[in-house]
Amino acid sequence: MSSPQAGSDNTGINQLWPPGTVRLEANKDSKTLILQPPPSDDPNDPLNWPQWRKYLNMGLVCFYVAMVAEFINAPTPTWGPMNKELGYSFEILNDSYAAGCAALGVGSLILIPFALKFGRRPIYLFSTVVQFALSIWSAKMQTVADLMLINVIQCFFSSLAESIVQMTIADVFFVHERGRMNSLYVWVWLLSSYMGMLIAGFVAKGLGWRWVWWLNVIIFGITIFLVAFAYEETKYCPPPEATVPGQLPAVEEHKWGDPEIVTVNKLKRDGSAPGDTDIVSIPAAENMPAHGVTSIKINPNIPKKTYLQKLALTTITPPSGDSNDSFIRHMYQPLILLTTVPAIAYTALVYGILVGLGDVMSTLLSSYLTIAPYNFTSDQVGLMSLPRVIGVTIGAVIVGPLSDWWIVYYSRRRDGIYDPESRLWCVVPFILFVPAGALLFGFGLNNHMPWPVVAVGLVLYNIGVTPINSLSITYLTDSYTDVIGDALVGVTLIRNMFSTAFIFALEPWIHRVGIKYVLVTILLIACLILVGFGGFIRFGKGFRERTAARYQYYAARQYKTRA
Template sequence: MSKQPRDPPKVNIPPLSKRSPGCPLRPTQSSHETDVLGEQIQGSLVKASKEDYPGYLKTGPQSTRKESFFDPDFKVISIETGVVGSKDDISPGSEPPGTVLLETTLNNTTRHPTPSSDPNDPLNWKPWRKALNFFLVLFFTVVAFSCNCVATAFWGQLNTELGFSFDELNNGFALGIGGLGIGCPLFVPIAVKFGKRPVYLVATILVIVATFWQARMKYLHDYYAASFLEGLATSLCEAMIQMTIADLYFVHQRGTMNGIFMIIIAISNFLSLVPAGYIATNINWNTCFWILGGLGSGFLIVSVFCFEETKFERAEDDPRDIHELHPPQGKMKWQLRPYTITTGSWGDFFKTFYTPFVVLISFPIVLFVTLHYTFMLTWLAMCATTLANSFTQPPYEFSPEAIGNMNIAPFIGLLIGSFYGGWLNDKSMLYLTKRNHGVYEPEMRLYMLIPMCLIMTAGVFMFGLSIATGTHWAVPMVGLGVFAAGFGANGSITLTYLIDCYRDMISDAFIGIVVVRNIMSMVVTFCLSPWIDLNGLRNVFIIAGCLSLVPLVVTPFMIKYGKHLRRLSADKYNKNKGGI
């Protein structure tokens, strides 16, 4: 006689507080282990079966437990109502910064952070308004970075007309990198206190002054001073653009926005050198700076009337449920005030000048991103100066326009890498979040980082070794494109990972990153010529290629232990956050 099938067991599901979804997981009461046999969880849109999801939990007298693929501490999740089973009680605030319940259904993505009900909250702005603000920031980046890099296309002409040696030109490039490192810890704390709008406008004026100065330079001290001033102004482009992305966009959109940012880096660092080479050859090199100065002047006029302040102080924990969110009520105002002062004492303000360096050594995840970003930018500086030096000399002897054309390949490579590390990384993150029952962990972004680390290393070897042996110009050009693909993907992924982990500390974190990165890049650029003279170009790039594997080695460790490190740093994060 066959046994009658029994009814599925009822599951008692502890409700989450009204903060979720879209907020850190914080149950209002502790949960208990429950017998989940594969039936549909009551009140959930997801079937918790071991065929469908890796976080299947089975408990009982002879049960075994399979932990979540992404988080060994987290068990079965009900997307609508929260935690079904857990070995240990989860107390409020137990989830580390960055872990959020992101999915409400399999087809809808929760907006996180939760926007306020104020229509002037940048998270509530219309898409066109966000796009306009972001476009202006990106345009500033194009003009500023182009001014820093464009001269490398016509170093040969500067050597002939002004008598600057290639070592002196190399040192001027290094001074610009030094300005990038010094300007960030000076300007960003001011932006935190008084708002981003006035600092962007002042930086634009400095870019215009430095650009026109370079257009009229005749002596070496002009080149050195203008390069350093240009670097100071351009230093805003990285730290503050990450602050702007965090202000305007939700967590599932940030990878795409950083991918767009990396495309802008490609345009300013590589593509801008293509027309610069033609202009320098057919007109003169001064015209390049006059054009950039004119673009900067036009940008300044538009920004005065259209660039808005994105700094907004919202409640730390919004108690509203996602279903209680309604369209913002009230009058929308354009945020065009000259400055926006953040509340706090002047002692707190001066503290922000050294806090970034405390953050740098106190948070392992910040050190991890610093390692990646420092190595990326160091190899980029090496490749840029090597291209400018080597291709103006035998066996290549390229003209300025030919050197400019060499930058087409890295531009294409960076476009591919930015798509991979931006939009595609966002889609991958959403897919893994659904598989993890709606719980998003920032480490989900890092899986796509590993292959691009290998690609970047391959590009370094291919570029440097082919030049050292005098190989046909197409080989180093392809190598530079391969390196740029890895550069674009790695930059987008690591920057977004840091924002997702420590959104409310992003300004302090990026100041430390930018300073370390630029110090390293400046030192390597200053030492590159004597280093090549001592060891040869071939050995220099062999060493660089081997060292570029260091970030790859630590990435699997961060994938496995990143959440644990975020949990250990939660108290320090709560003390330091508030930097944007």
């Protein structure tokens, strides 16, 4: 397949292609990746950071995600002790969880505009401080009002972990790395959710349920310190001296071994048109690929930031004089994009139904394993998180490297052209794990089958869910990078609407039809939605073509950074 050249620029992006379609290699015989998005020549550009610095940043983000996910899910094993000590009914406890889910949906709608305007760092830091204070409040909880307010406020700020992380990944990592990073994020989120339940169960039994929160106070205190003194801002605002790839600034050549990722300007000398200029980026010597590369060039006129500059509290996008920079606009743009861009709407449905079904399963475990015939204690309920940990880990270990390898391999067969839909082929092997696991779990719990049957259902379900969620988010990030903040706010809103509706309705619904038919109904909805992956593999590029003008319109209304 030959790719069109008209309208292509020297960043490997053809202006006539739909958003998300880029050139990853010069042609099918090339072994040199064209990094997308193209980094600038600025040494402070997060895309130009050395790999260790990128991974340190991502590690701190994952630690933040782990603590937030644990806080959301740790309460469920404490429901039994709280019921006995404070007299909270399980219906009230379910309602508190559902209220938190509603706050998860609304929170990012309000908070993400601050991350877009002022940077990721202050939002991560402020959110961590709030979680620290709420942990103290949780440890001193006495009334139903305390329970409800803690859940609502905590989940309101926790919603950031469901949207700002993908913004951070898009800030720092290239297209061919995002599959692994999003798989890592989903793995950490789910692993921490389940391990939080496991650890909380043992703590509640051994030390008392209030110590679950006193331990959170200690760990969130450590998290504040780490975020304050080690997490760097990833939002990139180019200085006036910075240039995009393809321009010819004053450059400085670096030898192999320089601990930076920098831009390579490989200019053809055979009379080729400017549009045929190869612009690639390569890592420092310790990460040098096996294939040939050229010299490394950066702009020496741009000074590197000092340690204190890297840890500035805010990174405010400079005003452009454009009325499109309205702060309030980012509080309703997500709703417009959600209802007018098919990929955003579909990702929201996939993420929503799978997370909602998972939340229902968590609630059922906490409510029904504590009564006959199981009569589990709080620590035994926590141990039922281990099957989920096993499933999540298997799914994440497979799908991250697989999807990043696959898109490079598949693009090479298509003359170096990458379409985000190619990543969705990796979803197919995992889809059947979802109904298999959910049915085994539901029938096992409904028919009072031995607990290992329920555990195997949890393993299978999570083997399927982890790859599907991570690939859906990565597909959305690759397709609509320049509006990913607004897009993920819409996804988070729908995701938590599913959880809120299911959990509020769960008790009366089960009383009316039983556990088995509740899960079968939700699973049928899930299967109808998952079938849509076939449609996006086949028609997704056409959807992106038809929404290209809308995407460009809203991309232009973002705060002006790299885009």
